[in-house]
Amino acid sequence: MSAEIKPEVKKISFEEIKKHSDRSSNWIVINNDVFDVTEFLDKHPGGEEVLIEQAGQEATEAFEDVGHSSDARAMMEQYKIGTLVDSERKPDLPKKSDPEWKESSGSSDVSWKSWIVPIAFGFVATVIYRLYFMS
Structure with missing residues (x-):
């Protein structure tokens, strides 16, 4: 060996x-x-x-x-x-890594949650409009 x-x-x-x-x-x-x-x-x-x-x-x-x-x-x-x-010698600078193009599994959850509030607001606004202005 x-x-x-x-x-x-x-x-x-x-x-x-x-x-x-x-x-x-x-x-x-x-x-x-x-x-x-x-x-x-x-x-x-x-x-x-x-x-x-x-x-x-x-x-x-x-x-x-x-x-x-x-x-x-x-x-x-x-x-x-x-x-x-x-x-x-000087302290090493941090190496920049290759860019991450793929989404992590957590970021898709955050993306979906960011749509819930606008959709809910739109639904509530539609119901109020129909109740008060269409009757």
């Missing part, structure tokens, strides 16, 4: 990352992880300009604001080359 040995994660400083801030060598930092996205520039669905704009710097907020899918997050792993040195 052999234990899988994980390679040591390379620690990279912002001083080094800033040297990779153009199209020929593009590194970005997302949640304290360092990614070399140079090979991905031509493949990026949002266009290479977005990645070039973030090159050599912290890009977590820009990445999270877009709301990347879980597939995009999984794809990132192949471009990870290390993490920030401990002294330069």
